[in-house]
Amino acid sequence: MRNCIFTAHCMEPFCDKSCPIFAEISYLLERNRLIDSDSVYDVPSSDIKEISNMLNMCEEGVCTFIVPQGKTSNYYSDLITYCAICKYWKGSQLHLNVYNLRYSTYLDSVKKSWSKKSESEDLEYLEIWMKSTKVLIVSNFDYVNFGDFESQQLLSLIQERQSEGLLTIFVSPNLNSLVSTKSSAFFRSLKRIFKESVMEVNK
Numbered sequence: 006m007r008n009c010i011f012t013a014h015c016m017e018p019f020c021d022k023s024c025p026i027f028a029e030i031s032y033l034l035e036r037n038r039l040i041d042s043d044s045v046y047d048v049p050s051s052d053i054k055e056i057s058n059m060l061n062m063c064e065e066g067v068c069t070f071i072v073p074q075g076k077t078s079n080y081y082s083d084l085i086t087y088c089a090i091c092k093y094w095k096g097s098q099l100h101l102n103v104y105n106l107r108y109s110t111y112l113d114s115v116k117k118s119w120s121k122k123s124e125s126e127d128l129e130y131l132e133i134w135m136k137s138t139k140v141l142i143v144s145n146f147d148y149v150n151f152g153d154f155e156s157q158q159l160l161s162l163i164q165e166r167q168s169e170g171l172l173t174i175f176v177s178p179n180l181n182s183l184v185s186t187k188s189s190a191f192f193r194s195l196k197r198i199f200k201e202s203v204m205e206v207n208k
Contacts (some may be wrong), residue, residue, distance in 0.1 A: 084145030156191035
C-alpha cells in the first residue's frame with residue numbers, strides 16, 4: 006500500500022487493510038489530509054533527514070522551522086506532519102496525536118462563527134485537537150495579518166500547550182515577511198518567541 010509507512014518492511018503478501026498499524030496510520034494521515042498526497046511520498050532523502058533531525062531535537066515546548074527560500078510552507082508543513090506521524094504513531098490508539106493546524110483556515114472558521122449563535126461542530130473538534138494533540142504543527146502564516154486577535158490566539162495556545170508539556174512546531178516563512186499592519190505588542194511578543202525557538206538543522 007502506497008500510503009502505509011511500513012510498505013517496504015511488511016512481510017504480508019497481500020494487504021487486506023485489517024492491520025492495526027495500517028488503521029492507526031491511515032487515521033492520522035486522513036485527518037491531516039495526507040492520505041492521497043503525493044507531496045510526502047516523493048521527496049528528496051535530504052529533506053526527510055533534515056526534518057527527522059529537527060524532530061529528534063524537539064521533544065516538547067516550541068520549535069520554529071523557517072521555510073527555505075524557493076520552498077513553500079505547505080510543502081514543509083505536510084512533510085513535518087508526515088515525519089511526525091512516522092515518529093509518534095505508535096500507541097495512538099486512533100487518537101489524533103499529530104495534527105497540522107492551518108492557521109489562516111482556523112482564523113476564518115473562528116470569524117465565521119461570530120456571526121452564528123454557536124460554534125460549528127468542526128470548529129469545536131479543531132479546538133480540542135489543537136490544545137490536546139501531542140505534536141501540533143501550525144502553518145499557513147503567509148496570508149495572515151497579525152493584529153492583536155491573531156497574535157493573542159497563538160500566544161494563548163503556546164502557553165496552554167507548554168503547561169501540558171506538549172510540542173508545538175511553527176512552520177513560517179522568513180520572519181521579516183510576516184505581516185502586521187498595526188503596531189501590536191502581542192505580535193512583537195509572538196515574533197520574539199519565534200526568533201528564540203528557530204531550529205538550526207544540519208541536513
